[in-house]
Amino acid sequence: MTSRNLTSAEEDVLDEIEDGEIDFLRLQFTDILGTVKNVSVPARQAEKAFTEGIYFDGSSIEGFVRIQESDMRLVPDPDTFAVLPWRQREDGASARMICDVYNTSTGEPFEGDPRNVLKGAIERANEMGYEVNFAPEPEFFMFEEDEEGRATTDTADHGGYFDLAPKDLASDVRRDIIYGLEDMGFEIEASHHEVARGQYEINFEYDDALSTADNVATFRTVVRAIAAEHDLHATFMPKPIPKINGSGMHTHMSLLTEDGENAFHDEDDEFNLSETAHSYLAGILEHAPAITAVANPTVNSYKRLVPGYEAPVYVAWSDRNRSALVRKPAARVPAASRIELRSPDPSCNPYLAFAVMIHAGLDGIERDLECPDPVRENIYEFDEQKRDEYGIETLPSNLGEAVDALEEDEVIYEALGEHVAPKFVEAKSQEFEEYLVDVSEWEIDRYLEHY
Template sequence: MTSGNLTSTEQAVLDEIEEQGVDFLRLQFTDILGVVKNVAVPARQAEKAFTEGIYFDGSSIDGFVRIQESDMRLKPDPETFAILPWRNSEESAAGRMICDVINTSTGEPFEGDPRYILKKALERADEMGYTVNAAPEPEFFLFKEDEDGRATTETNDVGGYFDVAPKDLASDVRRDIIYGLESMGFDIEASHHEVAEGQHEINFTYDDALTTADNVGTFRTVVRAIAAEHDLHATFMPKPIARINGSGMHTHISLMDEDGENAFHSDDDEFNLSETAHSFLAGILEHAPAITAVSNPTVNSYKRLVPGYEAPVYVAWSDRNRSALIRKPAARVPAASRIEARFPDPSCNPYLALATLIQAGLEGIEQGLEAPDPVRENIYEFDETKREEYGIDTLPANLGEAVSALEEDEIILDALGEHIGSKFIEAKKQEFGEYIVEVSQWELDQYLETF
């Protein structure tokens, strides 16, 4: 396969498709809620996908477009080509490429494409002289399936933090997941059992923010698919079991300047953080309530964000403990200086979550915001009076409060763009409205025979 209209990267993808015997391509994109969608095409359509794009009906994707604006085109990013590990065989294989969504009537990027929203944030960073690196730590649970193949909330192990076999029965599953991820180009740093029974974490290396967001979507897809091969259900639901730790997606962020140096590092600061870093984290703290609607986007997210289960709920930062919203991790070398936003969870749309974190941080830099002093004590042990003394606010208590905060924050709404901002708020208001009229089993147990 050769064409003079292709870039060298696109041609390399066509060559690999032929060499690897790829018969189908999954052209993936992400909807506003962060759900990965795909259009499957025969591999022989790959060149057409590069030169013309693949058309699809955007009106069928919830929150995308009105029916009269439904013609959308998928433009595959050749840098994201990978062979799907669970479809590989001696005879044939399936490939995957992540796509940008193009509005066919204008030829411009579709403003409802979350990947485009992140690209806009990265363009702003570039204009300010920075590139953005990020690394998430998405946690997940593995549950048994019932006889009909449906998910239960019964874990397949009784392990705890960093446990090994026999308590950690999922080590083989994590191994297969890691092999699958590595075959798709991931550089895995570590994997381990998390605090709760059935809870796990697999960490992959720092990368540019766009690649990182792409990787989160791929990670969730691979984890679910390979878990299913072991007759297990993997879920990134933040709090699937009451009264135990939920799943977070701690997100590490740093900026590199035009000389390739870490813009977050300073030898002259007690915490080895530059003024740029202090202003960036101050921006996140300033806009944290609104960001939470995006980084913690479900009703269930706020069952995790409660005191007592290691989840951060207090708008503060620290260099020592994990009770604060943002932590400054220890760094062995200047290049590793970074901040860790501890409040996002793995149910979020990674493009939108990163975009809002980055835009808030860049706003902090542009406005010259000053970060408050770090809180080195355990905030979980503070009473309300002491929190007021320290000037520590709390995150929204539920999705309704978070959406209200988002509606009032022009900076974060602007980061999302008019289309996604309005559609996201509409969807989340509906979700919260449906939740508050439901009657839970807890309420029946508490009140049915009492009153």
């Protein structure tokens, strides 16, 4: 491959590397399951990374390629350059850049790269005249480590929703996490203790879909790294402790028109939602079962999606209560009109999750789907007969059902692409099959001596 001239953004990064005395670069990407991977190179290789890319073996990455077609190339996005706050030393520091993955045989973006899948969804929105904005609310737990440094499920505090110290003993850790995120360019909006003990939420500002997905991947890395510095283990596992609330990642989204106006806002509508917003929302509701496979991708995800623990399981929307799958939050100004999908959890691959949400909503717009009436009552209190009267369906109750729904939904399956969709289904079907044949401690405790 022939090298090329540097862009101004790339030259700015080289200047920052020199001025900041950066020693190493972590070139970051994700596999299909959302696990962050990185290739570490000396900072002096930055120019080569920009102009030629950095080669790696893709066959060792989950769901990427077969051994006979393993050569992949990482091309860093200069807009994602950030110094790692936990890797700064007196004699130098480390920085990271998020990369796009390219196929070396064709020179084209690799269709199995989750970031590329999201770019495809964004391109579809752009072609329809929209820019997509997202704002997630990722929740997580922090647990103490044992003497050997392994994670336990002993929480770092016994605080509750919005509690202050001393109950919230991890507030200092959360403060350091926020400082670290801000050092990496995050605009933090709020931080608080969540409902469950040892559970926290840190919210960052609305941004375009790609930047937000990058931020989610970065957020999980920063939270884990800084928690570890305090001898704590941070986890984004949806339900690490039974019989208490799990961790979600409520996701706010809206569309902007080409002139920067909020396409979701209409002052004359009862709910201040435009026809575009109603159709987008209808698309989300119609494709919700298939979206669940991607937005709630683990066996453990479905331990959270059960009635009684504030997680949405009913396919409906509301402008007043949080028992519905989709909520229309109050907006003080037109620019803030949006919808909130409350089912996703932070174990998901943000690139794939955002991609299927976008495709679902755009499908609703293209087909001019009619949005059902909002449900303003508490759906958690409905019995089955009343839910039937309202036409309210439930989300898949386990990963197997969700994968089935994904395979049956042409729009969402195709949104993942010809490479990712079958690989994702294969991986998740295997995960569910392994779960089905396993025997849990609960079963041993309940049945071993009784029978």
